[in-house]
Amino acid sequence: MLPDVDLLLEYPYTRTTGPVLGQFLTGLRDGHLLGIRNGDEVLCPPLEYDPETAKGLDPVLVEVATEGTVTSWTWVADPTSTHPFDHPFAFALVLLDGTAHPMAHAVDAGSIDEMSTGMRVAIQFHEERTGSITDFHFVPLGRVHVRDSGDGADGAEPVTTIVQLISLNYHEPLHAHRARFAQGLLDGRFIGQRSPASGKVYVPGRGYDPLERVEMGEDDELTVADRGTVTSFTVITPIDYYCQKETKPYIRASILLDGSDSPLISVDIRNLEESDIRVGLRLQAVWRPAGERDLTGIDNRSVPLEGVIERWDPTGEPDADANKLREFTQ
Amino acid sequence: MTDHSRDVAIVAVSQTPAYGAFAGPEPVLIMRCVNDLLSRTGLERHDIDFTLAGSCDYLSGAPFAFVMNIDGVGAWPPVYESHVEMDGAWALFEAWIRLQLGDIDVALVIGSGRSSPGNNREIFALQGDPYLSAPLGLDPASMAGVQARTLLDANIATEADFAAVVERSWKAAADNPNALVRRSDTADQLLNQPHYAAPLRAHDVAPVADGAAALLIVAGDRARELCERPVWIQGIEHRIESHHPGYRDLTDSPSTRTAAAKAGADGTFDVAELMVTHSHEEIIMRRALGLTDDTVVNPSGGPLGGHPVMATGLVRVIEVASRIADGSAQRGLAHASSGACLQQNLICVLQGDD
Numbered sequence: 132m133l134p135d136v137d138l139l140l141e142y143p144y145t146r147t148t149g150p151v152l153g154q155f156l157t158g159l160r161d162g163h164l165l166g167i168r169n170g171d172e173v174l175c176p177p178l179e180y181d182p183e184t185a186k187g188l189d190p191v192l193v194e195v196a197t198e199g200t201v202t203s204w205t206w207v208a209d210p211t212s213t214h215p216f217d218h219p220f221a222f223a224l225v226l227l228d229g230t231a232h233p234m235a236h237a238v239d240a241g242s243i244d245e246m247s248t249g250m251r252v253a254i255q256f257h258e259e260r261t262g263s264i265t266d267f268h269f270v271p272l273g274r275v276h277v278r279d280s281g282d283g284a285d286g287a288e289p290v291t292t293i294v295q296l297i298s299l300n301y302h303e304p305l306h307a308h309r310a311r312f313a314q315g316l317l318d319g320r321f322i323g324q325r326s327p328a329s330g331k332v333y334v335p336g337r338g339y340d341p342l343e344r345v346e347m348g349e350d351d352e353l354t355v356a357d358r359g360t361v362t363s364f365t366v367i368t369p370i371d372y373y374c375q376k377e378t379k380p381y382i383r384a385s386i387l388l389d390g391s392d393s394p395l396i397s398v399d400i401r402n403l404e405e406s407d408i409r410v411g412l413r414l415q416a417v418w419r420p421a422g423e424r425d426l427t428g429i430d431n432r433s434v435p436l437e438g439v440i441e442r443w444d445p446t447g448e449p450d451a452d453a454n455k456l457r458e459f460t461q
Numbered sequence: 462m463t464d465h466s467r468d469v470a471i472v473a474v475s476q477t478p479a480y481g482a483f484a485g486p487e488p489v490l491i492m493r494c495v496n497d498l499l500s501r502t503g504l505e506r507h508d509i510d511f512t513l514a515g516s517c518d519y520l521s522g523a524p525f526a527f528v529m530n531i532d533g534v535g536a537w538p539p540v541y542e543s544h545v546e547m548d549g550a551w552a553l554f555e556a557w558i559r560l561q562l563g564d565i566d567v568a569l570v571i572g573s574g575r576s577s578p579g580n581n582r583e584i585f586a587l588q589g590d591p592y593l594s595a596p597l598g599l600d601p602a603s604m605a606g607v608q609a610r611t612l613l614d615a616n617i618a619t620e621a622d623f624a625a626v627v628e629r630s631w632k633a634a635a636d637n638p639n640a641l642v643r644r645s646d647t648a649d650q651l652l653n654q655p656h657y658a659a660p661l662r663a664h665d666v667a668p669v670a671d672g673a674a675a676l677l678i679v680a681g682d683r684a685r686e687l688c689e690r691p692v693w694i695q696g697i698e699h700r701i702e703s704h705h706p707g708y709r710d711l712t713d714s715p716s717t718r719t720a721a722a723k724a725g726a727d728g729t730f731d732v733a734e735l736m737v738t739h740s741h742e743e744i745i746m747r748r749a750l751g752l753t754d755d756t757v758v759n760p761s762g763g764p765l766g767g768h769p770v771m772a773t774g775l776v777r778v779i780e781v782a783s784r785i786a787d788g789s790a791q792r793g794l795a796h797a798s799s800g801a802c803l804q805q806n807l808i809c810v811l812q813g814d815d
Binding site: 138140144146156176178182203204205206207209210211213215222223224232234236237248263264265293295297299301302307337338339341344346431432 | 482484485486488489492495496506519521522523532533534535536537577578579580582583584586587591592593594595596597598599600603604605606607608609610611614655656657658659660661703705706707708711
């Protein structure tokens, strides 16, 4: 029985703020709460437009009171990892004094018994501020800690972008067919699924035949060869991005294993140079020693083979006819 | 929209059970529905002119998961398809629009999702404003709690009313083979449970599930050829409100009122299936739609009996269509919602032949 798999999906989004939110976030960084005038009203957080008519608003922001009234709220008894506190707190709509509409934000009240509709709250700016809606939270009025002057960052460059880190955790068992494929890798063999409808062999099996729309299970499984033919390849030149580990160009190839009708795709090949690889080239998988095979990264989404296959060696056989491999090019 | 050039009907529907955790790939869920639809109608895969799917890649945590989902439709012949990163009910809307163009007659509509691997509350917090809301992790369940309290403060409803919605939904879900929840607690028992997103309790939040739903819509006379009793789409429309909850009247659903008016949702309905993912929403929706006791609301148990995220709205359409197709109802209303606090609402009016 293979263990459940965990996946952390994480990447940053960088967004420009535009003129109005940029001023608002710059204000937060510098310890000021700013709103925008819409006729006789003040909107906070500011919008770029009139919410009724969509008419553009003059992007001149004004200081807003840092005290307000809770107009509705809920109590988060069991915060998630993306909430602003790891202890129970309230999310609330807070109507800041002198503004026209409430804003949604967090209130650190200590206890649900402290919360009520109509209660007065005030902004607690954080010591560390970056120009984000998370630079502050609300507390019951009278509980604001003495804070710095709020002018520490004045004079710094205005905030024009925000970076939002998407960070999500997934946890699930391997699907049954994927678990058998993974166990096969530990045992040093590739397990495929033969369609009961068409006879075509899929490696790895997906648990179904996507052409004939039939489900496939253990009875449809067989072992295919650990040697095959390059049907396509690319050389990837790394560019810099979040968590990028690659520094040099490397090869990703599609390999049609003997006895299979669907190539393994995106196979990582490090022991060949670009000049060594071509469509039709015959390759033999060289397995890592049995005790050293590692299924890290193999989940229900993808099957990186680097943990179980040490390298792919040319077999020395004559190349396969590239023209006959065209349907597998991907 | 009620003005349309072509009459379009639902000729077959299919849905998987709402699974707490489905131990297989999402395309299998879709494949089961597609094969079911084809065998019911006698259509072949190549008879489908257009395929439209609603799903969310964040649920499965795999970029382009929606592309892999097309495996469930059958990868050959090539699929003429489109996708919405929304509930399948919005896929129905787009497919209906597509059939209005007049050059094709048959569309397959799908909604699907596997929520079990991820954390729904964290994922759907990302649906909020990326500058002002998402960084706070402001999630739909919390926002639902905020909205529910506005009903209490305005003396529109009580926590006992929320519990009554759950009790009634679970009672109805007991007769629904596709429901996830198999409980029969009384409202009094429910009120003894602790709060989850006060004033909401855990049972006030629809239990997320894995599942898929699909249906076939067909234009004109071909619909009559393909089934005994086509379910005609009389009107379908959706409207959205501000993404800033503070700019909305959370005790009401003006977007529902507008969508319902545009969809021709006047007069009486034998049945209404409402996408109530938090119990208090049923109270808001009944008021916004002006539903009376003449209308049976959520006879399937609704989402509170099982919430296959991204299919739940389409399931509402299917539950109404099924009752019209079997003759137990003549006219019905289906509702789907998206976003926090019923931000966006779709209304679909369905009717059988006289």
